[in-house]
Amino acid sequence: MGVPLYQAKAELFKTLGHPARIRILELLSERDHAVHELLEKISIEPSNLSQQLGVLRRTQLVTSNRSGGAVVYSIAVPEVRDLLLAGRQILGQLAAQQSQLSAELAGAQESTAD
Amino acid sequence: MGVPLYQAKAELFKTLGHPARIRILELLSERDHAVHELLEKISIEPSNLSQQLGVLRRTQLVTSNRSGGAVVYSIAVPEVRDLLLAGRQILGQLAAQQSQLSAELAGAQESTAD
DNA sequence: ACATGACTTGCGAAACTCTTCATCTCAAGT
DNA sequence: ACTTGAGATGAAGAGTTTCGCAAGTCATGT
Numbered sequence: 001m002g003v004p005l006y007q008a009k010a011e012l013f014k015t016l017g018h019p020a021r022i023r024i025l026e027l028l029s030e031r032d033h034a035v036h037e038l039l040e041k042i043s044i045e046p047s048n049l050s051q052q053l054g055v056l057r058r059t060q061l062v063t064s065n066r067s068g069g070a071v072v073y074s075i076a077v078p079e080v081r082d083l084l085l086a087g088r089q090i091l092g093q094l095a096a097q098q099s100q101l102s103a104e105l106a107g108a109q110e111s112t113a114d
Numbered sequence: 115m116g117v118p119l120y121q122a123k124a125e126l127f128k129t130l131g132h133p134a135r136i137r138i139l140e141l142l143s144e145r146d147h148a149v150h151e152l153l154e155k156i157s158i159e160p161s162n163l164s165q166q167l168g169v170l171r172r173t174q175l176v177t178s179n180r181s182g183g184a185v186v187y188s189i190a191v192p193e194v195r196d197l198l199l200a201g202r203q204i205l206g207q208l209a210a211q212q213s214q215l216s217a218e219l220a221g222a223q224e225s226t227a228d
Numbered sequence: 229a230c231a232t233g234a235c236t237t238g239c240g241a242a243a244c245t246c247t248t249c250a251t252c253t254c255a256a257g258t
Numbered sequence: 259a260c261t262t263g264a265g266a267t268g269a270a271g272a273g274t275t276t277c278g279c280a281a282g283t284c285a286t287g288t
Binding site: 013023089094 | 118119120121122123124125126127128129130131132133135136137140174175190191193194196197198199200201202203204205207208211212
């Protein structure tokens with residue numbers, strides 16, 4: 001099949017590795033959005049938004065269709081929601097470990113308090 | 115709280131956006147590995163491996179402890195497995211859509227064939 | 229036909245990432 | 259004390275990404 005699996009996977013994650021692209025996917029996983037709607041909710045230049053949409057389109061994570069004057073984007077692969085959720089989970093876990101660590105540092109002599 | 119959530123999320127995904135780092139996490143999610151064990155299974159230069167481990171360590175996804183001569187790495191956040199799994203899922207979905215597309219192109223006049 | 233709003237595309241400068249090389253630390257063996 | 263194997267770290271060059279600007283397309287209203 002050519003491309004090693006782990007490389008394809010790395011590329012998928014790299015695609016998600018940009019704040020604007022994350023926001024786009026989160027908004028689209030709620031409902032379809034026209035570009036100008038995304039533009040209202042994400043504060044970047046139109047051309048920048050368009051570039052990021054292009055990246056997501058090329059990796060087939062989203063699709064676009066023109067509806068009159070506007071171009072409407074949708075999530076192409078529903079499983080993206082799971083991925084975003086798993087990301088949120090990890091971030092939460094990481095934050096929890098951080099605060100546990102600082103609590104331990106603060107009350108260093110306490111034995112697994114309360 | 116400073117850093118916007120979507121930015122933290124982007125950074126998390128960016129961390130996973132590298133083939134060597136993906137392989138490391140997949141190996142570690144099976145079991146702990148010493149650096150020289152990882153080195154046998156992933157073919158990159160030792161110093162490169164060390165750099166990638168450094169990246170994972172800095173984002174707190176893995177932890178290391180020295181065991182005599184060797185340094186052993188472990189997954190710090192078990193939820194990483196879910197994230198990798200979700201990635202695999204999406205890749206599968208994407209591949210399925212690709213092959214469905216080419217099938218449709220091949221038998222263009224067939225109506226949702228066989 | 230022309231203007232307008234909604235997007236997209238090409239381009240270049242700045243910022244960032246990857247990989248390798250040389251150097252360094254740490255622990256165990258002699 | 260010296261050597262050796264196992265890793266980490268810093269720095270430099272190549273390569274890739276990102277962002278804003280200017281210019282371009284496409285459909286709708288006048």
